[in-house]
Amino acid sequence: MLGKLTWNAIPWDQPIPLVAGSAVFSIAIAVVAWVVLKGHLPYLWREWITSVDHKRIGIMYMMLGLVMLVRGFVDAIMMRSQQALAFHAPGYLPPEHYNQIFSAHGTIMIFFAAMPLMIGLMNFAVPLQLGARDVAFPTLNSTSFWLTATGALLVNLSLVIGEFARTGWLPYPPLSETTYTPGVGVDYYLWALLISGVGTLMTGINFVTTILKIRAPGMGYLRMSMFCWTALAANLLIVAAFPILTATLGMLTLDRYLGFHFFTNEAGGNMMMFINLIWAWGHPEVYILVLPAFGVFSEVISTFSRRPLFNYRSMVMATMAICLISFVVWLHHFFTMGAGADVNATFGITTTIIAVATGVKIFNWLFTMYGGRISFATPMLWSLGFLVTFVIGGMTGVLLAVPPADFQLHNSLFLVAHFHNVIIGGVLFAGFAGLTYWFPKAFGFRLHEGWGKAAFWLSLAGFYVVFVPLYATGLLGMTRRLQHYDVALWYPWLLAASFGIVIMACAAACQVMQIVVSIRHREELRDETGDPWNGRSLEWATLSPPPAFNFAVLPKVHGEEPYWDMKRRAIETQQLPAEPEYEPVAMPRNSPTGFITAFFATITGFGLIWQIWWLVGIGLFFAYATFVWFAWRDVEEYVIPAHEVARIDRERRRVHDEWLQQDLRHHREPA
Amino acid sequence: MSTTETLPFTTAPSIDPYKLGHDGRRRRPDDGGAGRDYSTGHGEGGPASKRVIVAYGFWIFLLSDIVMFSAFFAAHAVLRSATAGGPSGHELFDPRSVAIETSCLLLSSFTCGLSAVAASVRSQLWTQLSLLITGILGLAFLAFEARDFMTMIAQGAGPQRSAFLSSFFSVVGLHGMHVSAGLLWLGTMMAQVFVKGFRAVIMRRLLCFNLFWHVLDIIWIALFTIVYLMGEGL
Amino acid sequence: MSNETERNVEDVGPGVMGAATSVREGILGYIIGLVLAALLTAASFAVIYTNLIWGPAIPAALVALAVAQMGVHLVFFLHLTTAPDNTNNAMALAFGVLIVALVIGGSLWIMDHLNQNMAPMHQVMQMQR
DSSP, X not given: OOTTOOGGGSOTTOHHHHHHHHHHHHHHHHHHHHHHHTTOHHHHIIIIXXXXXXXXXXXHHHHHHHHHHHHHHHHHHHHHHHHHHOBSSOOSSOHHHHHHHHHHHHHIIIIIIIHHHHHHHHXXXXXXXXTOSSOSOHHHHHHHHHHHHHHHHHHHHHHHSSOOOSSTTTTOTTXXXXXXXXXXXXXXXXXXXXXXXXXXXXXXXXXXXXHHHOOOTTOOGGGSOHHHHHHHHHHHHHXXXXXXXXXXXXXXHHHHHHOOOSSOSSTTOOHHHHHHHHHHHHHHHHHHHHHHHHHHHHHHHHHHTTSOOTTHHHHXXXXXXXXXXXXXXXXXXXXXXXXXXXXXXXXHHHHHHHHHHHHHHHHHHHHHHTTSOOXXXXXXXXXXXXXXXXXXXXXXXXXXXXXXXXXXXXXXXXXXXXXXXXXXXXXXXXXXXXHHHHHHHHHSBOOOHHHHHHHHHHHHHHHHHHHHHHHHHHHTTOBSSOSOBOOGXXXXXXXXXXXXXXHHHHHHHHHHHHHHHHHHTTTTTBOSSSOTTOOOSGGGGSOSSOOTTSOSSOOOOOSSSHHHHHHHHHHHHTSOOOOOOOOOEEEEOOOSHHHHHXXXXXXXXXXXXXXXXXXXXXXXXXXXXXXXHHHTOSOOEEEEOHHHHHHHHHHHHHHHHHHHHHHHHTTOOOO | OOTTOBOOOOSXXXXXXXXXXXXXXXXXXXXXXXXXXXSTTSOTXXXXXXXXXXXXXXXXXHHHHHHHHHHHHHHHHXXXXXXXXXXXXXXXXXXXXXXXXXXXXXXXXXXXXXXXXXXXXXXXXXXHHHHHHHHHHHHHHHHHHHHHHHHHHHTTOSTTSOHHHHHHHHHHHHXXXXXXXXXXXXXXXXXXXXXXXXXXXHHHHHHHHHHHHHHHHHHHHHHIXXXXXXXXXX | OTTGGGOSSOOOOTTOOOSSOBHHHHHHHHHXXXXXXXXXXXXXXXXXXXXXXXXXXXXXXXXXXXXXXXXXXXXXXXXXXXXXXXXXXXXHHHHHHHHHHHHHHHHHHHHHHHHHHTOOHHHHHXXXX
16 A cells, blocks of 8 residues: 555664654744744745745745755764764764765755755846846746755655665665665655756756846847856756756666666666766766856956956856866766776866866956955855865866876765865855845845854865865775774874864854844844945846846846946936836736645655555646646736836835935945 | 738748848947847847747757757667677567658658648637647557557567667657657647637647657657667667 | 837747748648658668668668758758747757767767776676687
8 A cells, every 4th residue: 555665664763863853843843833823824825935936936945955055064964973983983873874874965965955055046146137027937947946845855754764875976876776775765866856857957948048038138148247157057057967867867767666777787787877877967067056156256256346357258258168068078977987098088188178267267256356446245255265265176176187196086085075175165155155145135134244254264164174184084095985994094184074074063053143143133234225235237226125026127238237337327427317117017927836746746756766656646647737727827927017116116216316316425436 | 721821920020031131120229249239149139029938948948858868869879789688679670660650750740730830820620630630640659659569578578678678668668758748738738729719828838839749750760760770780 | 018119130939930921831841841751761761671772881871861851850840940030049959969969979989988898707708718
């Protein structure tokens, strides 16, 4: 009746997941109860759960990413402490458990923390920067978010019902085949990623279409902001690479569920092909993560240096070059698998070449800052931290790109330190930079600077204290994913690394304090003008938070930094431009489709994992029914009448006018 | 259905795509930089129309689908000789069946195109008829393919026999799944056209369905060439 | 809602026939596509099942015929042209084709080398006999 599911699926004999699971479950129940009893559910349903507004969806992505970042961080704490304790000792985590922890850590961090953080920033900022009202397919956007949440939910469910994969974050066969993993761990992984992969692919399609087809009048390609260019490149990569992930995981699923022989030991299967195909996705994936990060830094550095981005055109070229080259480097993840010197050398060279394009960007950022008036607000600090940290990480990457060197360092802690260096220094720092930069736009008040700076400095210090020792142990021969070890040489380094994790935990606490304190003091931190940083791109032209329709009248774009131009023109003419003709605005209606589809996707996924076939049937049927019901609706949009648009915009004009008059009185000029 | 009637396929006026003549279009003042060229594709005119947005988004989706197929094609190419002592393509494939399947799909692509013509002149009868024939031909395709699969499995040449057969059943089966999903969509579209008529949103969906069906035929071309015909030659 | 009148010339979505096409021209386009595709299909089958083409050239001939047929579909059924209003559509297709070439070509090259160098033990011993 219930497939493979029995009461034994709950880890009664393992205290850690049992306690952790109960704690999370209790907190979840408490939160839901509070929401319902306080009467917030209708508001939540109407304004957030069924919202198709890119701003709301972006915020929800960020919230998902931050929560999962904490979950993944807890896994990291467990790993570091285990390794600090496990010198000539068993530590406190049995191997079967430890293996699940590092697999979950990687999976969660990449798919449910880093991706949602970057996608959240893109969701929030790209339509505003393009001068558009929303993305191309708003309901699809909502569905993407909720499907990603489904994947996160399934992975977290594995903690308390069943187990997670023990294969590492990429499930190499034959370990991941049924012969060697008969349990449900790999199945949880597969269905969580197959489902959320659909969501991500739809995001890619959505944003490629939005960026290429929905821009304000006058915004030619070379007038888009740099964040929009990097978003375009990242989403093109999503569209090109995620289908490969779906296909490869699909093949593994067919092997496991239907006895196919793609990657098995017997009947002609080829497990090296899994590694080849999965990395053909895996390498573009890391550029999907890092390109929006580069975009965030372009925005932040130019804003806080009070200068336009240096050599915009070469930045665009470098971005698109990275986009293309990222598809011809993937073999560097398996130099040691035995393809031979010719193949290894080719891919080693292409890998080194891609570093050049990134170098171009680094120099452009440096030249942007040179001669500028730098303001060291929190977003700028994260950017400076990125510049130093990412360059070091990139350089270790170039070291690894040399095949003979890689033969020594493959799968060592040197490799682990390298990719954490670039992902933390690049993606995570960008996530926090973007968070602090766009938070006022999203919520109408700034984040507390003091706690923000504390979080930054502790993160920076913590990162180096954790990972520099890991570079050392890697060079001393330590392999990754060790549950225990006997080499005395490594012990002091690993001890130091665990001290670093304490520093990072303090940083995380500061992040939480930053949010709590900012909410409590939101009136003092209020963003009155919509432009707290003296910004240069179009999102700063709206009040904070922007109205549902973003812009009352789509702005006419005449140059590269449209909002900066607008401000300058206003100061020159000493007045705002004339009030425009207000017209009614049609916006897409909210829809529960995304949420309901994801609900049934969760049911289907759970059924597939535990092989409860009637549940799968129900889930698929109702998911399809939801889609047809949505396709049958007659009214797709609601209209905001012209007088309402006018009222909202006149309020904006009043605020901007006041600000302008203040500025003129103080004779301030933009740089 | 007048044969000289102009089909309102697009919202664009009669255009001069290579700008060979100056047809007196109103030109905006030249403000330099990327705003100079008002020809298409540069987006200076503001957001594109809904029809263009939907069609382009769907086109991008189809390209992603093609990439997914290419991963399965790559797997099949790598595993083409991994027969593990079992039967190879040459022993299993029935050329007559493949020819029939190809003809069914090609004809269905043709009738699908006819349905687009019929829809553009808002003819309920001809649209439904051509969609119905498209569906019947698609079902015929699936029937022959299912029969082929059953025969192979009965001979002990199912997907669990060898890696070659796994990859064969997967790549051909994936295409068949797409055709099945397409037929489900087709049925839904026929119902929607019947109930709601030819409003803009329905026309956009019909356009997407057309794109989907034609691309499925393009993938079949690759399939029958590489999997069946080249597999035959091996 | 606003700015619809600002557009001079617009991109054409993929799959859309050019403006000013009559029903007769529309149907004719599809018929020509059907006939050409059918001929190319028949030619592909002929290549395999008759002796018209020299053996080693068969894969090349098949690929050429398949590409031609895909072209027929793109032009006659999907109405893809090289006009500026189709640039985005053609560029997207080119991007897709590039990725497909890299994935398939790259995988074949890599897997070929891997299979040769990493053959299972009994195969290596067989090769050495």
